[in-house]
Amino acid sequence: MSTNTEEHSVRVEAICDRMAALEGPLLPILHEVQEEFGHIPEGALQTISKKLNLSRAEVHGVASFYHDFREEKAGKHVIKICRAEACQSMGADDLGDHARHRLKVDWAQTTNDEKVTLEAVFCLGLCACAPAAMVDGKVVGRLNKDRINQILDEVAS
Incomplete structure (x- = not known):
């Protein structure tokens, strides 16, 4: 695991911890992660799934369903x-x-x-x-x- 990925994981965990008590926290967490990084970084879905006790497939299904979530950073x-x-x-x-x-x-x-x-x-x-x-x-x-x-x-x- 690269330092960048480790740093992303720590920041995604902090977002999850802060928002996990919300009712239906998955979408707000995905939005917050994208706001933080400009995209959903590699490994973030796995971190979110562990924190919310959801399967990675469930989290991926939601993230891939909504077109506003990106795997790569958008332009300026x-x-x-x-x-x-x-x-x-x-x-x-x-x-x-x-x-x-x-x-x-x-x-x-x-x-x-x-x-x-x-x-x-x-x-x-x-x-x-x-x-x-x-x-x-x-x-x-x-x-x-x-x-x-x-x-x-x-x-x-």
Whole structure:
């Protein structure tokens, strides 16, 4: 076990100890671990499963079900483009293709300079303002190529 993994394990254990008394602590613990590290580090699921007396499969099932949990650290900026039906009907697929081409990444990938992660999401609740995206946690509606270019320029600088 590497020092980094040991350090992660100690920090994950501390999060578990602090939150284990909550009713249904697994999701809050996973969120806290991701907040702490920017992702769910290797070995964290095993530590969480031991602390909560759950199988590793149960913990992995929850962590892999929710798309917001990552195994690798995201870029400095995260752009989530909605690909649900309302946004698709208003051109979101073209915007997504444009963003992927500009950033030279595919969905769920991070640029080589680690500045931007591009993700697909399925409904941000802005159907009336389609196409929509979330940029660093802030929702943006009525996107077009000019607006997505402006966003990409801002996060790339």
